[in-house]
Amino acid sequence: MNNDYPSDLYDAKVPVPSMKGPFNPSANEPNVIIENLLLMPTGTFQNPFIRHYQTNVNQSTIGVLMDKLNENPYTAITPKFIANYAPTLVTVNPIGIQSNLVPNGWNNERLRFILVVRIKNERLGRNDRLAYFQGYTDHAGFTQTGALDPNMIFYINSFLVLEEMIISTPSGVAKTYRQIESSNVLPAVSMTNPNTASLRYIRPNDVFQGMQFSHITESYNNLTVFDTREQMNDPVRSFKINNNNNEYLSKIIKNYLASSNDIHQNRHEYGSLVDAVTNPMLNVYQSAIDDDEAKPLVSTNPFIKQLAIAQGTSYRSVTSFTLKILSEICNYLPNVTKIIQPSGSMRRSMPNTADSEYWSARNRETVAATIIYNSLSAIMFDLMITKIRFTSTNMTINGKPATMIGDVKSLIETDITPSVQSLIFRFENEIMPSLTFNNQDSYQVQIEIDIFGHAVINIAFEGQPMVRYVNPSFADSTFSPIITNNPETKNNIVNDISFMLENISSADSVIPPVARPSQPVQNTNIPTQNPFSVSSTQNPFKIK
Amino acid sequence: MSKIIQFYKNLLKVANFVTNEDGFIYNEFDDNITYLTIGGKKVLLPTPENLKRPDIDNYVILHFLPENTARLSPDIDRIKGLINDRLNTSVIFLINAICGIMSDNTAQKNLSVEQVEFLSNIKTFDKTAAKHIPTAIMKLAHENISNAILNIFIKRGGTYKNERYFRVSNVTFPILNKINNKELSNSMRDKDYEILKNIIESIFPNCHVKEYYNSGSRDMNAPTIEALLRSTYLLASEINDVYYLFKDYLESIQLYQPIDTDVFDDMNNLNAIIEESKRIPNQSDDPTFAQPQVQANTVPVNNNPYMQMPQTQQTVSPLNEDDTVNLNKLALANPALVPFSGYNTIMANPNMMNPRANPTPRFLANYMPQVPVVNTVPWMGNTGFVNPNTVQMQNQFGVPVNPNQNYQAPLPGRSML
Secondary structure, eight states, X not given: OOOOOOTHHHHSOOOOOOSSSSOOHHHHOTTEEEEEEEEEXXXXXXXXXXXXXEEOOOHHHHHHHHHHHXXXXXXXXXXXXXXXXXXXXXXXXXXXEEOOOSTTOTTSOOEEEEEEEEXXXXXXXXXXXXXXXXXXXXXXXXXXXXXXXXXXXXXXXXXXXXXXXXXXXXXXXXXXXXXXXXXXEEOOOOTTOTTTTTOEEOOHHHHHHHHHHHHHHHHTXXXXXXXXXXXXXXXXXXXXXXXXXXXXXXXXXXXXXXXXXXXXXXXXXXXXXXXXXXXXXXXHHHHHHOOGGGXXXXXXXXXXXXXXXXXXXXXXXXXXXXXXXXXXXXXXXXXXXXXXXXXXXXXXTSOOGGGSOXXXXXXXXXXXXXXXXXXXXXXXXXXXXXXXXXXXXXXXXXXXXXXXXXXXXXXXXXXXXXXXXXXXXXXXIIIHHHHXXXXXXXXEEEEEEETTSOEEEEEEETTOOOEEEEEOGGGGGGGOTTEESOHHHHHHHHHHHXXXXXXXXXXXXXXXXXXXXXSOOOOTTSOOSOTTOOOGGGOTTOXX | OHHHHHHXXXXXXXXXXXXXXXXXXXXXXXXXXXXXXXXXXXXXXXXXXXXXXXXXGGEEEOOOOSOOTTSOOHHHHHHHHHHHHHHHHHHHHHXXXXXXXXXXHHHHHTOOHHHHHHXXXXXXXXXXXXXXXXXXXXXXXXXXXXXXXXXXXXXXXXXXXXXXXXXXXXXXXXXXXXXXXXXXXXXXXXXXXXXXXXXXXXXSTTTTSTTSSOEXXXXXXXXXXXXXHHHHXXXXXXXXXXXXXXXXXXXXXXXXXXXXXXXXXXXXXXXXXXXXXXXXXXXXXXXXXXXXXXXXXXXXXXXXXXXXXXXXXXXXXXXXXXOOOOHXXXXXXXXXXXXXXXXXXXXXXXXXXXXXXXXXXXXXXXXXXXXXXXXXXTTTEEOOSSOTTTSOOBOTTSOBOXXXXXXXXXXXXXXXX
16 A cells, blocks of 8 residues: 655745744845736626537547548647538537626626736746736726725636747847746635536646546446535636637547557556556557646746735735735835726727627527637637737628738737737637638628626627627636536536547557558567667567 | 428427427327427427527527537437337337228128238237237337337447448347247236237338348438438328328227328438528537536625635545545545646546556656645645544555645645744
8 A cells, every 4th residue: 555645746846934023025026026017997798608528429520520530640739620610510509608707797797807927037048027917806996086996806717828038130239028828717616615616627637637537436336526626726827719619629638649659668667567557548548648637736836936925825826916915026016007998988888798699598609609709719819919900701692701900019029910810710620610601601790809807709790690708808717618607517517528539549540550661661570789679570579 | 481391390299299390299199289498398300490499598499400429419319219119109009900990890791902912921810819919019118119019229429231331220139039038917818929020020020020121321411310210101001001001990989190200201202401500509409407516696795706715624524534545535525626736636546546557647646645635725724624644545556645744734824834
């Protein structure tokens, strides 16, 4: 019996504050500098609905995918590949659950914020990082004179981490940026909290965890087992690209194939050979679970670590803070805080509950608007585009989609033309074809998305009148497609995806995963010149 | 969208359900309207207006095409149940009607040649049988209508006539077994059993032919529905044949309608129906149905999901100090305790697992003893509620372990400063 504790929890190097003197975390780690805290009041919104992923598995959706994989074994399973050949395999559920994760409801105004944090790296040869924390408050606690309620609670919705690089160019040094991570911050799942007790996440690693779990229970004749990994008492992250349904599915398939490949090639590293042979799937799933996404937020994000230390009680509430706690970290906070007071005309242009469609409907337009928002905002985070306004239609003479861009803004000060081209290409060739069955149906959209503000999506199919949907994108982790409110739906999705993966891995080209050589296969019957090598015919250990 | 709506209407007509212009589905009998409900919610057709209803949460929308073949759809299961009910009630009605004709001298005077030929299959008859058979059959119907005379069962991935199909529908006649074993009713004579058998064999002449009423489907989008409707067609046409044979007599009773067959014409256009159905999002995964553990509509500011405070003291307190606690049982009974151990592990019930019979998977072997669950809470230190010396600590195999051995202190929190 092995009584050792799992050691990886202790690998997280959380600094232990000194026992003497006043507790001052900023003295311990001076490398986190708050550059800017920008606050702005929001409008009011229709209540958003949680629409989690829905899997539609049948022979017509899987069959095409398998045929394509059989035709070309070296096909890269990209999001575009999924969008073209399996567009309806993963969509969002039309039946939404009203999202109740935001305090005080959506009929009330609140503040949204952007917190820019510079994370200094003192190690040689490494650059500073800029983290953009974005979120909302529980109420609009500010006055016209600019005073802020110190007890107002700030909730972090998502964050984006960039690395700032100085490179030398022929015309002198220049600054460029590289994206490290963009993630949604999801609320913790706790049995003791009635609002989150039944929440389940279906991130790719959660799906693999569910598969591993059902694999174990099956091998023990479905004994009563409780999977405590589902109870995530810490807030967790979900990479932004998970919100794009095509990217989500391609990531799952790629992770599965890569980890089964990995296990078969390096089985000695994953425990005894007996385990790998008798029960290889356990290790395959474990390898797919061990993702960056599964790491705790506290250990990987210095600012959140600072917040945790400043709050002191536990690591549970690290994704929310008050101004009081923030000023413990940063005593110059008033100098960097700025409130944007909306003028009269600005206030009139802010979204209002009454001027948009309900999100409760279960029709095609609502589902399409949900998918467009989820996918586009994920791609925009990827390309660091903060704001875009465009119209697009395929009601043209030649039937090809045409897009006109109105306005684009980026987070970084570089030429963003290639990013915008990439965004429009992916919109026309990846998002819309999967919603219109490869442009068989006509569509017309007018889209305006601000990833830190709100999103307006006007959409019409088949020449019907346009419907206007408005989403609070500053709080999109509360209605992310990877949240379900119901433990059974997670099981359904896990079963469907596992069924699909079994089918895909049984395609001729994909099984066995080791049969994908990176080099041309040599004829092993030719005896080699190396005296130490044993050819297959001379193998003394071979059983005859 | 008319084709798919029309398909659903015709499908429901097989089961004797009709729809009104608002898309409500109901059954009309003697001016009593019974709505089709699922889980207490009325079922609606997926018309564009219904999909946009503001009070949509109070209804269920019937739309399961294209099928999700990875799991059994509950909607199709319900449709199958309705169709089974309808076929069985039809057959029971016909049996009662035939018994009525056989015992009615005035009705027998006007019989046609075909009717006489049909009735001559039932070789003997008397007035006693006309009393015994309907009562025995109605008793069966009250027990379980969908399994009374015949039953359609759908298999995933079965064989039909020595060929593999995605779905195979299997038709059985449970009543024939009951007749052979003579277990219908005590009052039934041997002669009555023989008469009843003759009646059923004359309605379904091929009921003894193996796989005659079975069918298989290789449709990529709707295999279950296709297999179900193929078998339904074979059975319904036999039933309708008998109906049209005795139409004049049955219409005088004015209760019975023949089984509607419009949906079988629709099946020729199944591909066009599927193409249309893809334009309406599939409504068969209703997350509001499977019971969520807790439903809360509003979040008070103090109780929002991001600000969670541990509340373990209340949950631990029922333990007595002297109790010898099986910690795993405790944790299973009260799973809220487990997350506070601070470890992400899989927990298994030791009583149900024999380590000698099944070698443990690797990561179960790394599984920690459940010590911190009870005697400490990571951020609070030793709570003192349970004396660790009096509690017999067990690992997941039920082996006693020493809690002090290899015990590492949990991460520090404020209370430890």
